[in-house]
Structure formats: C-alpha cells, structure tokens
Amino acid sequence: MHQNPSPLGRWSREHWVLAGLCASLGTLVLAIIPGFASAMREPAAQENLTTLSLPLPPLEGKASKAAARGPAWQTVTVENGQTLGEIFQQMGLPASLMYLVLESPSAKNLTRLRAGAELAFDLAADGALRGLAFERDEAARVELAIAGGEVTEKIIERPLERRTMVASGEITSSLYAAGAQAGLSNAAINQMANVFSYDIDFTQDLRDGDRFQVVYEEIWRDGERLRSGGIVAASFLNRGKEFTAVRFERNGKQEYFDLSGRPLKKSFMRMPIEFARISSRFNPRRKHPVLGTVRAHKGVDYAAATGTPIMAAGDGRVSFAGWQNGYGRTIIIDHGKGHTTLYAHMSRLGKYKVGSRVQQGTTIGYVGATGLASGPHLHYEFRINGVHRDPLTVTMPKPEPLAGNEMVAFRAATAPALAQLKRVEGVRLAAR
Ligand SMILES: [Zn+2]
Known part of the structure; x- marks a missing residue:
C-alpha cells in the first residue's frame, strides 16, 4: 500500500x-x-x-x-x-x-x-x-x-559555529537600554546581570555613567544566528568600582571567576527568596507579634505570598526537615565549617529529606504561615558555630580561589578573552 x-x-x-x-x-x-x-x-x-x-x-x-x-x-x-x-x-x-x-x-x-x-x-x-x-x-x-x-x-x-563577539556600553537610563544599544540580546544582558549579581545589586546600585565591556559568544549554523552562547568575559564599572568576570571550566562546569581566580559566586546568597520585602529585622530585643512578650528576633522575616519558593542560601546538606514548635514547617541546612541556615513557617516542604545534598538556589520549600506566624512569611536564620548572626550584615565566608595546577590552567585558558576585553576597553577609551 x-x-x-x-x-x-x-x-x-x-x-x-x-x-x-x-x-x-x-x-x-x-x-x-x-x-x-x-x-x-x-x-x-x-x-x-x-x-x-x-x-x-x-x-x-x-x-x-x-x-x-x-x-x-x-x-x-x-x-x-x-x-x-x-x-x-x-x-x-x-x-x-x-x-x-x-x-x-x-x-x-x-x-x-x-x-x-x-x-x-x-x-x-x-x-x-x-x-x-x-x-x-x-x-x-x-x-x-x-x-x-x-x-x-x-x-x-550541520556544524555549529561559535562566533566571538564584543560589545561595550554606558548606562544612561537602564541596563537593558544600554545592552540593547550595544547589540546584546536580552539573554546576554540577563546573563551579564547574573554573573555580577553577587557584587552589584542591579535594582539599586546602578548609576548613569556606569560602563561595561563584554566578550560573548553566539552560536551560528548555516549563516544563521541560532542563540546566545554565553558571556566569555566581562567588566563592569559600577559607581567607580570595576568588577571583572571571566569564564573558566572547572570539574566540567562553567563558572565565573575574578582576575585573582576567585569564584564570583559567593558561598551564600544574601536573600534566600525572590519577590519579597523585609517585614522584620534581626533584633536581640523585640516584642513578639503573636506572643506579645519581649524576646529576641533571631532572624530576618521576608513577607511574601503563600507558595513563594524558598531557596537554599548555599550548598549544603539538609540536617532537619519537619515541624518545629513555633517555627512550623522548617528546614535547617548544614553548610559545613560551622555554618547553618534555618527556614521557618513553610506552607509545604520541598522534596529534600534529612541528609539530602542541596545546591545554592535550589527550592527547598514554600512560604506559608505555619507555627506561630501572624501572616505568610519566611523566617530566615543564619548561625555560625551555633550563634545567631544577622543574615543581612554577617560577613559571608569568601569562596576559595583557584590554586596550583588549576590556577595555571585558569591563567592560560582565560588570557585570550581577557586580552580581548582589554582591547574593547582600549577602543572605547580612544573613541571618547
Ligand atoms: Zn521571624
């Protein structure tokens, strides 16, 4: 047939x-x-x-x-x-x-x-x-x-072709406007913002006159641009302070490092939740909103809608997952070196059990009002060797820089991209 x-x-x-x-x-x-x-x-x-x-x-x-x-x-x-x-x-x-x-x-x-x-x-x-x-x-x-x-x-x-491109720009209204003017795709602008997100708060710190230089890749096939291939190197001058990022593959994973070979990604995120506002700060003497008694508020409260995802602030291992008196549904993560974080009042726990390894940014549960809570919020605690610290001001441990053979490989692998970045800067300065 x-x-x-x-x-x-x-x-x-x-x-x-x-x-x-x-x-x-x-x-x-x-x-x-x-x-x-x-x-x-x-x-x-x-x-x-x-x-x-x-x-x-x-x-x-x-x-x-x-x-x-x-x-x-x-x-x-x-x-x-x-x-x-x-x-x-x-x-x-x-x-x-x-x-x-x-x-x-x-x-x-x-x-x-x-x-x-x-x-x-x-x-x-x-x-x-x-x-x-x-x-x-x-x-x-x-x-x-x-x-x-x-x-x-x-x-x-259909062989793919990686093309290296360069762009530079100056902020006059927004990062997106400047990025678009420099010819960057939205994906590339987002990635640049992500790469520097541990050092620059793009929602608050950006100023007119801030500048950036980017070396990035595009994936092409048959003369057609398929997609963005990611940032290879970038520098960002924010309020007079320059940050540089360069991509390097470590253990089969692409990461970004500063010029001294230290990962840009910090050990902890400052806020383990997005789309939230601080509703109560760390305070050794505070009148408890439900009990009415004066007692320490040992963490930071983030008000957010029930169901908002809560992220692991850093890599670690779940050491508690369940109900804990006034805290309601709670997760505690052990990050090693005496650092632990606690997340309370969850409406529902994520899929991680005691002993599970979690990575920074992983959703570990969802905002709720379980336990003693006057409304849906995340109560977040940060402890070093059992002592409560203010999560908003505590000095986070710096990630270890590359060393030995890794450092040698890093220097060799990133030199061309950094040289290219310098050239873009040179062209920009000459054009002023
Ligand atoms: Zn609280």
Missing part, C-alpha cells in the same frame, strides 16, 4: 534544501541562490550582518491536502502535547508505517516530540510515504527513506 515503487535516491543536503526552497517559494528563488551561497561563505561579520534563514520544506502548520496531488515535502509543526501517532493519523498514514519508521535508530527522538518541532513528510502522488526528515538536535538532521518496507536513515551533520 504505502510502499514506494521508485526508491528515493540519495539526496545531498543541497538537493534537500533546494527542494524545500522550490516548493515553498517557487523558481524565483533559484535566481537568488548563487548570491545567497556566496554570502554564506563570507567570514563572520560584525553586528550588522543580515541573515537569511533556510526554510524547511513548506510550512503549513497542519497537514494540507495539497500533497495528494503530487510528490511534495510537507511540513508539520508539532503542537503542544501532540504525539507521533496523532500526526500520522492526521496525515492519513497507518500506524503500521509509524512503527516501521520507529525502527530506525535515530527515530527514538520522535517518541518525545517537542512543541514547535517540524517533521517533513515526502509523499508520493498516491499518498505513499517515501521519506521523513526532522532535526535530531541543533547540529544534525535526520532523513529517513522508506522503500520496499524498509527504512534507511541518513544523518546530515
């Missing part, structure tokens, strides 16, 4: 792309292609580079009946929650054919379809399926040829 008498030949990638272009745009496109091809060979250009995206075979959202008239590639965009079975049904293709397709090694990707992904069907005049093409991942496409009850697959590698 759906076996194809004329076997699908080996199509090169160019053939495939051309087929898609012809089908979607008509022969007019052919006249443009020579120019387009040479444009693709141009070396990496600067920010003003314009790009043409290579379309897949015709994009029609849902399958159309046009294919029944003749051989054509037909593209289906996967909708949220849609399965391969549903798509085959929509295309009028039998389930037996789907199982045949799923026998090919790369087709296991098709069992977990992502909304927005595209599947291209090659249908013969009689509606028989001759081929199926899809993106396996960013760097490869798969083309399945179906003939004589057999499926053969071809992988088309």
Whole structure:
C-alpha cells in the first residue's frame, strides 16, 4: 500500500534544501541562490550582518491536502502535547508505517516530540510515504527513506559555529537600554546581570555613567544566528568600582571567576527568596507579634505570598526537615565549617529529606504561615558555630580561589578573552 515503487535516491543536503526552497517559494528563488551561497561563505561579520534563514520544506502548520496531488515535502509543526501517532493519523498514514519508521535508530527522538518541532513528510502522488526528515538536535538532521518496507536513515551533520563577539556600553537610563544599544540580546544582558549579581545589586546600585565591556559568544549554523552562547568575559564599572568576570571550566562546569581566580559566586546568597520585602529585622530585643512578650528576633522575616519558593542560601546538606514548635514547617541546612541556615513557617516542604545534598538556589520549600506566624512569611536564620548572626550584615565566608595546577590552567585558558576585553576597553577609551 504505502510502499514506494521508485526508491528515493540519495539526496545531498543541497538537493534537500533546494527542494524545500522550490516548493515553498517557487523558481524565483533559484535566481537568488548563487548570491545567497556566496554570502554564506563570507567570514563572520560584525553586528550588522543580515541573515537569511533556510526554510524547511513548506510550512503549513497542519497537514494540507495539497500533497495528494503530487510528490511534495510537507511540513508539520508539532503542537503542544501532540504525539507521533496523532500526526500520522492526521496525515492519513497507518500506524503500521509509524512503527516501521520507529525502527530506525535515530527515530527514538520522535517518541518525545517537542512543541514547535517540524517533521517533513515526502509523499508520493498516491499518498505513499517515501521519506521523513526532522532535526535530531541543533547540529544534525535526520532523513529517513522508506522503500520496499524498509527504512534507511541518513544523518546530515550541520556544524555549529561559535562566533566571538564584543560589545561595550554606558548606562544612561537602564541596563537593558544600554545592552540593547550595544547589540546584546536580552539573554546576554540577563546573563551579564547574573554573573555580577553577587557584587552589584542591579535594582539599586546602578548609576548613569556606569560602563561595561563584554566578550560573548553566539552560536551560528548555516549563516544563521541560532542563540546566545554565553558571556566569555566581562567588566563592569559600577559607581567607580570595576568588577571583572571571566569564564573558566572547572570539574566540567562553567563558572565565573575574578582576575585573582576567585569564584564570583559567593558561598551564600544574601536573600534566600525572590519577590519579597523585609517585614522584620534581626533584633536581640523585640516584642513578639503573636506572643506579645519581649524576646529576641533571631532572624530576618521576608513577607511574601503563600507558595513563594524558598531557596537554599548555599550548598549544603539538609540536617532537619519537619515541624518545629513555633517555627512550623522548617528546614535547617548544614553548610559545613560551622555554618547553618534555618527556614521557618513553610506552607509545604520541598522534596529534600534529612541528609539530602542541596545546591545554592535550589527550592527547598514554600512560604506559608505555619507555627506561630501572624501572616505568610519566611523566617530566615543564619548561625555560625551555633550563634545567631544577622543574615543581612554577617560577613559571608569568601569562596576559595583557584590554586596550583588549576590556577595555571585558569591563567592560560582565560588570557585570550581577557586580552580581548582589554582591547574593547582600549577602543572605547580612544573613541571618547
Ligand atoms: Zn521571624
């Protein structure tokens, strides 16, 4: 029934792309292609580079009946929650054919379809399926040829290209305005803010005249920008004080360090909760709002809506998870070196049990008003060797800088990016 008498030949990638272009745009496109091809060979250009995206075979959202008239590639965009079975049904293709397709090694990707992904069907005049093409991942496409009850697959590698870019800017209204003016994507601006978030409070500390320089990566494929590849190095002059960050891979993980090789990420976050306001400070003598008696307030209260996520302030191990008298649902984390943090009045605990390892920023529970609480809030305590300290002012332990061989590797690996950063600064100063 759906076996194809004329076997699908080996199509090169160019053939495939051309087929898609012809089908979607008509022969007019052919006249443009020579120019387009040479444009693709141009070396990496600067920010003003314009790009043409290579379309897949015709994009029609849902399958159309046009294919029944003749051989054509037909593209289906996967909708949220849609399965391969549903798509085959929509295309009028039998389930037996789907199982045949799923026998090919790369087709296991098709069992977990992502909304927005595209599947291209090659249908013969009689509606028989001759081929199926899809993106396996960013760097490869798969083309399945179906003939004589057999499926053969071809992988088309689509090499990714990392381009190093530079940008610099000066704050005149907001970080986003300055970043956009410098040509940075929102993702890159967010990452820069994240990298410096332990040293600069971007909601309060930013001033007009603050400046930044960034060396960052973009991921390109076939002459098309795919996404931001992250910050490689950056410097930020905030109220006259300069901060520098440079990326370095340690234990297989990308981290940011300052020039002396010390991680920018501090051992503790100052606030273990977002979107909250301080409703009560650390106070050795305070009238308790529920009991009415004078007693110490050994932590900081953050008022927030019930259900707001509470994060582990630092890496550590859960040493208590459960109910504790007036504290209600409580988590205590042991961070080592005598440092512990406590989180009280939770409406619900996260999935971590006593003994679980947690990383800084992990959600460990949710704001509530359990125990003795006048309203939903997080009561947060910070203890060093059992002594309560004010979480807002306590001197946090500095992370250890790199040492020995790691430091040697760091110096070598980061030198080019730092030199590039210096050059951007030089160009900027010369232009003033
Ligand atoms: Zn409190």
